[in-house]
Amino acid sequence: MELQAVLMAAGGGSRMMDLTYNTRKPLLPVGNKPLIWYPLNLLERVGFEEVIVITTKEVQKMISTDPKMKLDVKMKLDIVCIQEDADMGTADALRHIQQKIKTDILVVSCDLITDAALHEVVDLFRAHNATLSMLMSKAHEFTETVPGQKGKKKTGEQRDFVGVDGTGKRLLFMANEADLDKGLVIRKSIMRKLPRMHIKTGLVDAHLYCLKKSVVDFLADNKSVSSIRGELVPYLVRKQFSKSMTSPNVNDEADQKLKKKDGNANLEIQILSRDEVLLQLTRERSCWNDHRGDMSEAYHGVRLRCYVHIMDEGMCYRVNTLAAYIEANRLAPKLFDEPAVHPSAAISVRCLIGADSIIGASCQISDKASIKRSMIGASTTVREKVKVTNSIIMHGVTIEEGCNIQGSVICSNTVIGRGADIKYCLVGSAQRIEPEGAFWKTPSRLSCAFY
């Protein structure tokens, strides 16, 4: 086994609390499948047979019991539960499962929906014997109106500056705008080694990482690192060019033992990808080099290397905000070719269902209903003369006659009274909307009123 896959599915979805109040993030329905299905499917497609899923007890219970959450994957899922209230970061979680990790790992976040060619990332990892390789994509503009938000919200998040080398593969630099109070500082020693650096902004980190096993061992020794994205990745990127990583005597066995004794020093050493002897020899004998110009050896003797694959096209979403959730719902059906209407759904002949809508299992759609560009979850009942446009209706919702729902998100088990008019709203789960109620896009979070 070359790579072990690890799926991080314990996140709370803190940036879309409205949705995750009742349903945990990994179980949010996207295109009538739980969100967690997408990364699992991604892994299955590329041929993984086993995945370690790190999640909470609650999610595990739901997955194993609730038929609606059934994951139709053939892979063997090794589910590891962590305490929900332990406030563990992703790196903490990796440390937690260190015993299980025997090889290099591929870490995926549960909120990733992408059609990226995973082999690109893994190939970089293989070809350069990298310590880290990751996936990034151009950021997408969200086009849909977000319920409960007034106007188009500017993405308040700060930009990330990502520096790659001339080929666009090697990751040299990473900084957040927030940390750049003194302007962009790049060390000249890096510039001397790799004289061309492209600085890019407007990229989304897909939170998909290939990591060497030694990195996990490093995490085990270094308890202060708690998040992969926040701490580990910037640390690795920075470490590429620090002196201890390039000094030639690190492969000196005696030296290594010495360093192991004095506490902190060994933490850095262990993260080194120890090139095998043969590999080293190959590199020495080969005329191949990763750079031009100076006459130094390939990679300038840097033993810790980080690479990034930046997707030019294709879709890559991280469902961590409401806007992304809506966007993902709109695009997800394109990812898999299953019938838009589930065979078990009972659909009246005289209703109108747009081609871009999905209808879940055992739904009931009555006469003269019109459904466009929407997702209807399992066991949902839609009565006569209901119009649903641009909306997400989760499981077990009942929509009474003559309702008009537009651009909204209706969470599970809600009952919407007859003739209600709901536009650009977010309705929480298990609510009852009074008949003839009219809810228009309100400045405040309308959904909160229903909890």
Add this chain to the structure above:
Amino acid sequence: MSSRGGKQKKGNVTSEQEEEEQPLQAVLVADSFNRRFFPISKDQPRALLPLGNVAMIDYTLEFLTSTGVQETFVFCCWMSNKIKDHLLKSKWCRPTSPNVVHIITSDLYRSLGDVLRDVDAKNLVRNDFILVYGDVVSNIDVSQALQEHRHRRKVDKNISVMTMVFKESSPGHKSRCEEDDVIVAMDSKSKRFSMGTDEFEIRHDLLDCHISICSPQVAELFTDNFDYQTRNDFVRGILVNEEILGNQIHLYVTQDGYGARVSNLQMYDSVSSDMVRRWVYPLTPEANFTDQQGQGCTHSRHNVYRGAEVSLGHGSQMEENVLIGRDTSIGANCHISNSVIGNNCTIGDNVVLDRAHMWNNVHISSNVEIHQSVVCDGAVVKEAVHLNKQCVLAYNVVIGPNLSLPDGTVVSMHHPEEEEEDDDDEFLSDDQEVGHSKDKTRQKAFNPAEVGPEGKGYIWKASMNDTEDEELAQCLWGLVLNPDPESDSESEASEESQDRTFQLEVLGTLQRGLEENIVCDNLVLEINSLKYAYNITLKEVMQILTRVVLEYPFQQQGTQLTTLQYTGSLLPLLKTWSPVFKNYIKRAQDHLDCLSAVEELFLEQDTHQTAMVKVLMKMYQLEILEEEAILKWFSTGATNDKSRQLRKNQGKQRMSLQRKESEEDESSEEGE
């Protein structure tokens, strides 16, 4: 440009095309405005120094002519007569020359800025022009860059003011000048100097050829802003004010071609060897592009060039990359490699030359060895002299016999002090008027230890009275820059120093408070404002304050204090400043922090550990520290062996004192 002819025939001549019809102009600055080539350039302006036996300015003019320049303004300042004479004799001033050369001289030019302001004042340029120095050697075809520049100016009216020509060359390439190590942030698509767009590129693999294509506005902008002295000032000014003035600077990057400015001897050495190795083709030594009589030479394999009438003694070898000028005779059994030898030189027997640059009329006696050195016109090297690396023998110097010059020796007929006398007018140019002080020079005797028994010349040293920025300029061979230390903890270091400055400030405040008898409340105010100024947390304030106060006696009376003296001077201080302490030490945690700061200090000052009890006692009496806090601190585990020992030593005495004072039996029992 390409469609020029066709359109004209159609009679479709717009005003813009008319502009293009005007001859391409160039401004050549034949003065370096610095002293990097001193003392060589005391006798000859830099532009006329021979490189591959051809004056440097000829390369520049040939480059300009070959790119299609039809009118060149040569600006010279000092030694303008020499440059003028040279140009008038050269092919550029023949009536057949395709490039009309105008020579403009003035003693008033002090910088590139002055030259361009004069260009503006005299209204010399009418269109885009090429700005270049008289020491640029290049074969880059700038017509492509020119076309791009014109296109940009046509598309966005007059936004782009300058296009700088860069050549790709990786860091560490020998034609890169260490002092001119540029890092460029550019927009890869529009080839513009910029940062801040979504995507840009930072490049360190570019070599500034010092060739720039300028719009006529450049001259005006120099006139508008008298702060612009050099091109760097200008570029910086334009980029900083880009948003206000809307001017942009673009760059043109070429992969092939050669372009370099001979800005110091290191560059001279590398450009000269590149020339011999034919990197600047078609400007090669045998091409005789200056079209002068007798300059021709033959080119044979291993890049060996021989001028006319060269005689080579028996057993002498010209290994590779050797250029020998006409009428030069070389003795027997010489080894010559990677060297340039000028006209009319005589070289004795058994001479070894490697990377030597010998100009005209040089006499080398037998058994001489020269490595990577420059020997100027008329110099004489007597027998058995050994020139180590980076030596310079300026004009008419005589060296030897039987002498070895150490690395980097510069020998000149000019006495170094001579320069100081000339410095009075603060005229910082290469091309400075040399006072006719020959009589004076003669009076000073040559030092045989320096130049040999028959030697003539003075060791040239960097003059001592120069200001710090001149330090760079004195080194003929350019800088040897140390690579920046690759530290990981840059930010930590700066934080550390913040703490340090804060500590000094607090010390100053307290000192002043003591001297001027300032009320403690005001001291607190001052410390508080310092806290905000240096962004120090409350905890750190307390620790630093404690530290400063406890170190105060050492500060004032030196570290040789006995423990008794120390406590004697410290205890009254504690009393005076107790309100300050009380202001900062309020919560239980504060007490502990304060105690740990005290502990830390006494761990460092281990000779005074016994004083700690007294200090704590005093602090307790002054009600700075509460008893419970002290006891708690004492009972909590010590962080390391040393502190444990300290506590052990102190513990018993302290406890007994405590008992006497506090008269509370139960608390002392707790402590035990």
